[in-house]
Amino acid sequence: MSDMIKITYREAIKQAIREVMQKDERVFLMGEDVGNYGGAFAVSKGLLKEFGADRIMDVPLSESGFTGAGIGAALAGMKPIVEVMTVNFSLLAMDQIVNNASTLLHMSGGQLNVPVVIRMGCGIGRQLAAQHSHSWEPFFAHVPGLIVLSVGTHEDARGMLLSAMQSPDPVVIFEYTFMLNLEKEIPADAGAVEIKKAKVLREGKDISLITYGAGVYKCLEAAEALGEEGIDAEVIDLRVLRPMDEETFLNSVKKTHRALVVEEAWKSVSISSEVISRIMEKAFFDLDGPVERLCGVEVPIPYPKHLEDASVPQVSDILEKVKKMLKP
Amino acid sequence: MEKKQKLDAKEGQRLLQQMILIRRFEEKSAEEYTKSKIRGFLHLYTGEEAVAVGVIQALTEEDNLLCTYREHGHALARGVDPNAIMAEMYGKQEGCSKGRGGSMHLFDATKNFFGGNAIVCGHLPLAVGMALAAKKQKKNNVTCCFFGEGAAAEGEFHESMNLAALWEVPVLFVCENNLYAMGTAIKLTHSVQQLEKKGPAYGIESAAVDGMDLLAVMEATAKAVKTIKEKGKPYFLVCNTYRFRAHSMFDAELYREKSEVEEWKKKDPIPKFQEFLLKGKLITAKKITEIEKAADAQIQEAIEFAENGTWEDTENLTRFVYSETESI
Numbered sequence A: 001m002s003d004m005i006k007i008t009y010r011e012a013i014k015q016a017i018r019e020v021m022q023k024d025e026r027v028f029l030m031g032e033d034v035g036n037y038g039g040a041f042a043v044s045k046g047l048l049k050e051f052g053a054d055r056i057m058d059v060p061l062s063e064s065g066f067t068g069a070g071i072g073a074a075l076a077g078m079k080p081i082v083e084v085m086t087v088n089f090s091l092l093a094m095d096q097i098v099n100n101a102s103t104l105l106h107m108s109g110g111q112l113n114v115p116v117v118i119r120m121g122c123g124i125g126r127q128l129a130a131q132h133s134h135s136w137e138p139f140f141a142h143v144p145g146l147i148v149l150s151v152g153t154h155e156d157a158r159g160m161l162l163s164a165m166q167s168p169d170p171v172v173i174f175e176y177t178f179m180l181n182l183e184k185e186i187p188a189d190a191g192a193v194e195i196k197k198a199k200v201l202r203e204g205k206d207i208s209l210i211t212y213g214a215g216v217y218k219c220l221e222a223a224e225a226l227g228e229e230g231i232d233a234e235v236i237d238l239r240v241l242r243p244m245d246e247e248t249f250l251n252s253v254k255k256t257h258r259a260l261v262v263e264e265a266w267k268s269v270s271i272s273s274e275v276i277s278r279i280m281e282k283a284f285f286d287l288d289g290p291v292e293r294l295c296g297v298e299v300p301i302p303y304p305k306h307l308e309d310a311s312v313p314q315v316s317d318i319l320e321k322v323k324k325m326l327k328p
Numbered sequence B: 001m002e003k004k005q006k007l008d009a010k011e012g013q014r015l016l017q018q019m020i021l022i023r024r025f026e027e028k029s030a031e032e033y034t035k036s037k038i039r040g041f042l043h044l045y046t047g048e049e050a051v052a053v054g055v056i057q058a059l060t061e062e063d064n065l066l067c068t069y070r071e072h073g074h075a076l077a078r079g080v081d082p083n084a085i086m087a088e089m090y091g092k093q094e095g096c097s098k099g100r101g102g103s104m105h106l107f108d109a110t111k112n113f114f115g116g117n118a119i120v121c122g123h124l125p126l127a128v129g130m131a132l133a134a135k136k137q138k139k140n141n142v143t144c145c146f147f148g149e150g151a152a153a154e155g156e157f158h159e160s161m162n163l164a165a166l167w168e169v170p171v172l173f174v175c176e177n178n179l180y181a182m183g184t185a186i187k188l189t190h191s192v193q194q195l196e197k198k199g200p201a202y203g204i205e206s207a208a209v210d211g212m213d214l215l216a217v218m219e220a221t222a223k224a225v226k227t228i229k230e231k232g233k234p235y236f237l238v239c240n241t242y243r244f245r246a247h248s249m250f251d252a253e254l255y256r257e258k259s260e261v262e263e264w265k266k267k268d269p270i271p272k273f274q275e276f277l278l279k280g281k282l283i284t285a286k287k288i289t290e291i292e293k294a295a296d297a298q299i300q301e302a303i304e305f306a307e308n309g310t311w312e313d314t315e316n317l318t319r320f321v322y323s324e325t326e327s328i
């Protein structure tokens, strides 16, 4: 076992960006305020000085334009990291991502690769109100041709980008801004992680908590608390929302016979909809009870703290739900 | 200038009162933010007061207003109740958007104040549509839309300019050029930095004005509104201004020199206008002090109103997702 180090989620992402920039001359970072401002959330602070304005490119407010340009640069031999400041603004870049990045390989009969990596900050919980609190993981996960990653842990914050940069296909990475200051321990030599599989973060035998992104640490916390009450929950971080690795959660469900899916995105037509469908299709007879889910309430996220908190699943909701599900 | 002489004491004092109210309201908001009474993103208008006050005084109550997330000043100038604005920023249900929107989403339909829009440039097409509706209904009102120079790099700006000109609709585009979009300077976001030059390409009459000079803004707006009303066509007014404070409360201002801010503070629109009023004997020093005191008292009242406001019941969380009327 290597030594463990304490690191913030922000620093983990930044180290990954620095590493890929150092390793490969073709890599450059483009996004609003990534340079002179230091990154909207200080992720790229200092990188402009280190790598210069050619490689840390401040771009105008033109999400469709610069994301499309990133896709074009990838087509033409570069390895751009496009930072869309937050997922909320990715809607302006959606056409480029969905109509160009994800289709060019197929439409060209396999001739054109688009090795672009698009990172975006996301998450709910900072009282930013409806236009700044979107969870668009399900939108992007709907699109064949994209690889969609959700960074739920610090190890993935350190490692996912490294692997994404090796991908011949477009990768969309969701980073959770409310976790940026959060410190956790990771191995000092943490590096690239595989980006095809979900991950069992905590083993358990009584119930499978299946989640991603903002739900990961919440489910782990809930699992610890449940453990103290004699309930042994398994926690699965989906990590890769497309193409989805079903094997990991199906195996888990076959072992625990119960599943609760937790996500912040709105319930209808969500990631949980997909996970539960696959459990119904492939593990129905292994279940001891109905699969349940806790999702975002279907409302544009309101500004006041108490209403915002009520809009997304909290640890206490998970505890309550699990206990209800396991009640004999 | 002879036009300036036309301003009578009463009107001059009213406009000064508005600018002072906005300045102090913003200072107080910053204070309340540090006390965590106001949360989320908070964007202050300090330094730019002459733009909102100068433009809005030239409009009638029937004219529609659409603004950005930096809109407290515009709401105050439009006459939205300061108590309701402060309560909104506190997230109380007595707020002008029932607390659902917060600082970035002030709305008051009774004042034709249509936000409070936090997706940069997202409200420009709306403004065109409102002006189109007015034209279809043969109304004589103008729709006025404020946005930053950063927004003018978005595709929606260019689409809106073209549509407005093509359809010949009565919209006043007011670009508040404060030289920065968050931390990105205009020279990094616009190939042509005299933004007023962008209008003629679409066949839109355009002008630039010193946005630190209330009288100049008033004069330029009077001309703009007259042109729109006479010709029924759009107009593009660029107000060159500067924000004295950070972009939002999260901004360390790494991208500009303190000396630059100090230089601009010498052009502060409030002392400049006060001096004009004093010189023209349109106000006395004593009256200025009275105005300042009255503004402070009004803001104090707004704080108390917000403090005494109530939190909306969580039971109501999913209200206002769909209308409560069956048809319209």
Ligand SMILES: Cc1ncc(C[n+]2csc(CCOP(=O)(O)OP(=O)(O)O)c2C)c(N)n1
Pocket: A032, A061, A063, A085, A089, A092, B068, B070, B118, B119, B120, B121, B147, B148, B149, B150, B151, B152, B176, B178, B180, B181, B182, B247
């Ligand atoms: C489409 C979109 N992209 C990015 C952002 C994040 N953002 C908020 S304000 C801002 C800068 C806008 O600058 P400008 O239009 O000049 O207005 P100012 O804030 O200077 O008044 C940015 C990048 C956003 N809200 N919407």
Ligand SMILES: [Mg+2]
Pocket: B148, B149, B150, B176, B177, B178, B179, B180, B181, B182
């Ligand atoms: Mg600006």
